[in-house]
Amino acid sequence: MxxxxxxxxxxxxxxxxxxxxxxxxxxxxxxDPFKIKDLKSWIEREMETNLSDKDSFKGKRICITAGSRGIPDLDIIIGTIISKLKEWGSKPFIIPAMGSHAGGTAEGQKDFIASYNITEESMGVPILSSMEVVKIGELEDKTPVYCDKNAYESDGIVVLNKVKPHTDFRGKHESGMAKMMAIGLAKHKGASMFHMKGFSSFPERIPQVCDVFLKNAPVAFGVGIVQNAYDEISNLEVMEKEKILERDAALLEIAKEKIAxxxxxxxxxxxxxxxxxxxxxxxxxxxxxxxxxxxxxxxxxxxxxxxxxxxxxxxxxxxxxxxxxxxxxxxxxxxxxxxxxxxxxxxxxxxxxxxxxxxxxxxxxxxxxxxxxxxxxxxxxxxxxxxxxxxxxxxxxxxxxxxxxxxxxxxxxxxxxxxxxxxxxxxxxx
Structure with a gap:
């Protein structure tokens, strides 16, 4: 420091x-005060209802993203997902996925999520924090698309993030699961490359990166979270890989209505x-x-x-x-x-x-x-x-x-x- x-x-x-x-x-x-009162039961129901092929998780190493945005009870959310995945026979682990935040270092990012009570001890699974990435494709303008190496080498990535209006641009996809794939999972190197053309390019280029990411990275499913005006969780959806972009855009519209x-x-x-x-x-x-x-x-x-x-x-x-x-x-x-x-x-x-x-x-x-x-x-x-x-x-x-x-x-x-x-x-x- x-x-x-x-x-x-x-x-x-x-x-x-x-x-x-x-x-x-x-x-x-x-x-509007509506909030989800029993997060654990809600998440379990979402996973059971919306994920069709539970047997596909058996014996698989499943990676769960933990970002830098403050999400209430993030430890409960991730912990519940881990428990359900273990119940289905998988071997989950966590990665910090926050682009260049926390000083752009592996240790800094691991310490950052620890402040949300996301630790190996509290979660009961490994936390693999690394800034090493794998190039998984590129856009038409030759911008490379990267993915965290540990996530890429897993059998499936749970793309989890808060969905909310961004602070620097307007578009169909702003802060959310799409941005997690485009920037959060790209770590410092990928985030730097993506930002080179400035925020004005984000509305057009985020969906392009997501298309490459969804085709070339082992995405398992998405978890989108929206908070109400009181900073409490009012919406939480689990969706199949094919519905991530559709629900990311829909949840953004809900989030805009919820802003205090x-x-x-x-x-x-x-x-x-x-x-x-x-x-x-x-x-x-x-x-x-x-x-x-x-x-x-x-x-x-x-x-x-x-x-x-x-x-x-x-x-x-x-x-x-x-x-x-x-x-x-x-x-x-x-x-x-x-x-x-x-x-x-x-x-x-x-x-x-x-x-x-x-x-x-x-x-x-x-x-x-x-x-x-x-x-x-x-x-x-x-x-x-x-x-x-x-x-x-x-x-x-x-x-x-x-x-x-x-x-x-x-x-x-x-x-x-x-x-x-x-x-x-x-x-x-x-």
């Missing part, structure tokens, strides 16, 4: 001393407590926040200034997405592993993702600077919103200037009176 000890900064703007930090109200944004967005269309300053790769490839979801390295997200939210306070523990100091902040703190920029972050953004050809924003010495100064540098606003009625992360959108805080706008809505519940933001003696939000 490579960290930088940035110096303290005194960033003062004329008039900043007159800025008042508004009182905040806690609210609940209400979304702000009930308010305009924000002066948005405070995000934490960003991370476990939340989104972009650290936060541009489908919620409206900022991305790529075009297509500009109409998501009318946002003037973004203040990012820190990184999740599960991101392992990867700060992809921090570049979108208008301001952060010294504590945050000193917590970044720049080597890991820059490997990730370089693989994606998005070098601007490695930039750092303006930083101040603490949260209070960062918030004051963000408010002061908003233009065309009423400073006495500044609109500030605070969220933990873009996956936690139900309970949030909004400044008291939103009260009249929200008090009579049936999809918003007011949970508290307006209160001052509490800071510790060093100026950080408590």
């Amino acid at each position: 490579k960290f930088i000890d940035f110096p303290e900064m005194s960033v003062k703007v004329e008039g900043m001393d007159n800025i008042k930090i508004p009182k905040m109200i806690k609210i609940r944004q209400i979304y 967005k702000f009930k308010i269309p305009s924000i002066d300053v948005l405070i995000i407590d934490e960003i991370g790769k476990n939340i989104s490839g972009n650290g936060f979801d541009p489908n919620v926040v409206g900022r991305s390295n790529s075009p297509g997200f500009e109409d998501v939210l009318d946002l003037k200034k973004l203040f990012i306070r820190g990184l999740t523990d599960a991101t392992h100091h990867n700060a992809c997405g921090l570049n979108h902040a208008d301001v952060t703190t010294r504590r945050c920029v000193c917590d970044v592993d720049y080597e890991s972050t820059w490997v990730n953004v370089s693989t994606a050809t998005m070098l601007n993702g490695g930039r750092i924003p303006v930083y101040t010495n603490n949260d209070r100064d960062a918030l004051l600077l963000a408010i002061r540098t908003c233009t065309g606003i009423d400073f006495d009625k500044v609109k500030v919103v605070r969220i933990k992360n873009s996956s936690t959108m139900d309970i949030i805080e909004v400044s008291e200037s939103y009260y009249d706008e929200l008090k009579n809505r049936d999809d918003v519940e007011i949970l508290s009176e307006a209160k001052d933001i509490e800071f510790d003696k060093e100026g950080f939000i408590i």
Whole structure:
């Protein structure tokens, strides 16, 4: 890991001393709450119902993919699949399949999935983590298609992934099982090759890679997962190899409807407590926040200034997405592993993702600077919103200037009176 000890900064703007930090109200944004309550039974039923040739798994080495995206109860999901495969007489094992994430190293990727309780001890099967790949074909434009060597040498690959809108492009297939085949299973080498033509090429080229992959790699079946607005699993489907692309596209449309967005269309300053790769490839979801390295997200939210306070523990100091902040703190920029972050953004050809924003010495100064540098606003009625992360959108805080706008809505519940933001003696939000 490579960290930088940035110096303290005194960033003062004329008039900043007159800025008042508004009182905040806690609210609940209400979304569709449906979730799968008994994951184990659901998965067992899906496998029994949708996979026709159970006998074909007997004596076979079956590889299960574990990606970097945060999926609730991923250990239960993978553990249940393993148990069912063992029941059918197969010999399952797990591979980390996350392209260049976790520093693009075998050990880093194995450690990453361990943070989801995916270990050899908890799963009862081997975890084969390697960056070695096999070329299994190429596209018409000569782009090589790669597959993790351990997966390719197995008797069958379970392509498992969360299906959700991507943070950098729009298409029929975005983040999901298709992208797992195109990039996740291609490891660092394949991910780097695929990203060379940029995100604008993804909608066209992902299906092309999948066609090659499905023809030349030993894919067994797919598992597609969708989460609701509360970050809980609302859809989980097991499907035969031939239906993976069809269901990947269908689940994406469902996922787009499930996204938790702000009930308010305009924000002066948005405070995000934490960003991370476990939340989104972009650290936060541009489908919620409206900022991305790529075009297509500009109409998501009318946002003037973004203040990012820190990184999740599960991101392992990867700060992809921090570049979108208008301001952060010294504590945050000193917590970044720049080597890991820059490997990730370089693989994606998005070098601007490695930039750092303006930083101040603490949260209070960062918030004051963000408010002061908003233009065309009423400073006495500044609109500030605070969220933990873009996956936690139900309970949030909004400044008291939103009260009249929200008090009579049936999809918003007011949970508290307006209160001052509490800071510790060093100026950080408590």
